[in-house]
Amino acid sequence: MLIGVIADDFTGGSDIANTLAKGHAPEGGLRTAQYAGVPTGSAAPGIEAGVISLKSRSAPVEEAVTQSLAALDWLTAQGCEQIVFKYCSTFDSTDDGNIGPVAEALARALDCRGVVVCPAFPTAGRTVYQGHLFVFDRLLNESGMQNHPLTPMTDPDLRRVLSAQTSAGVGLVPHPVVGAGASALRKALSDMSHSFAVVDAISDDALLTIGEAVDGAALVTGGSGIALGLPRNFIRAGRTQGGKTPFAPVKGAAAILAGSCSGATRGQVAHHAARHPTLAIDVAGVMAGAVTVEDVVRFVTEHAGQAPLVYSSGTPEQVGTMQSEFGREAVSARLDALFADTARALIAQGYRRLVVAGGETSGAVAQAVCDTLSVDAMGIGPEIDPGVPILNLGDAPVLLALKSGNFGTPDFFGKALAMMEHGA
Structure with missing residues (x-):
């Protein structure tokens, strides 16, 4: 297994599993499986990307961290070289967490800094600009997410939201740096003194740039869009051939x-x-x-x-x-x-x-x-x-x-x- 994903809910797990399996043309994606919780046995042979779907988004913080670290242990035991912490493209969380505490625990376990934070999913209207999250043409707190019954989002500033949830520092890599290409972004991340870096992304091209820049990074965090460019790093390195997964329709009730x-x-x-x-x-x-x-x-x-x-x-x-x-x-x-x-x-x-x-x-x-x-x-x-x-x-x-x-x-x-x- 090459890529391991820890998703904080099931729809998010399906979302990023879809991104990894589909990949980006012309390379295609990886052979991907989604798991309902942390498996008890080993992954089936040939699985190149594994997505563990937890029910941790609205769980108590300590429980969410414990579940996520257990998922990390299983994924690393399967040989995963890159871990993705997947949360919602609207950054669903509360003042206490769970995005910050889980991300911090994973970064500590993997000894990472300058970890990308990017919930952008431009195809679904979610973009990040100057560290602020937009839903189409509205700031997050004006998009209807301020009325969410479990995780009302009233602040679009991702740095401020994340800083309130973690003791680690949170920096910003703005749009012009991302637009300058993968090398410029990679340098900005390596120079980052903070544990986390909110990275602007207003298009799929930006997500592909981020994907190229984090080639070899032990930990990446974001929405499903963050995985758009990850499979092709392994495909271009000759680690896998890519392609599409066969599908057979089903009739019935x-x-x-x-x-x-x-x-x-x-x-x-x-x-x-x-x-x-x-x-x-x-x-x-x-x-x-x-x-x-x-x-x-x-x-x-x-x-x-x-x-x-x-x-x-x-x-x-x-x-x-x-x-x-x-x-x-x-x-x-x-x-x-x-x-x-x-x-x-x-x-x-x-x-x-x-x-x-x-x-x-x-x-x-x-x-x-x-x-x-x-x-x-x-x-x-x-x-x-x-x-x-x-x-x-x-x-x-x-x-x-x-x-x-x-x-x-x-x-x-x-x-x-x-x-x-x-x-x-």
């Missing part, structure tokens, strides 16, 4: 589970609901025990073959009301458990295609499916929309699409099911 409250997901829910059976989860009913897994499974199976959608998405105001009444963590835990148990029941009944929206929900469902099928490795299939590939699990196989809340076109749900059945 399908369902959609959405637990994201983002504006994009709410729009996708509305688009799908106009054409297909849809069940809105009564959160208060879930908390009171009146809405059960059996109720959800019954709805899905009664509408088999009609692309049924079950969702718990709500407006920021609705989410705030539920959190105030029942507690933020309690609501999140109960909904995650509901969707995970629903997925287990559906897989047991022969469902082979599941589309899931929302980072926390995706993590719960993916872990449930992996446990049900007794697998820990997920293969990477074709990309549905930027950052969202099809994942295949087991010998049957079962196909999953794990969508981060803000990703995907309005028709994403139907498009994902169609690609799973018919291919690209």
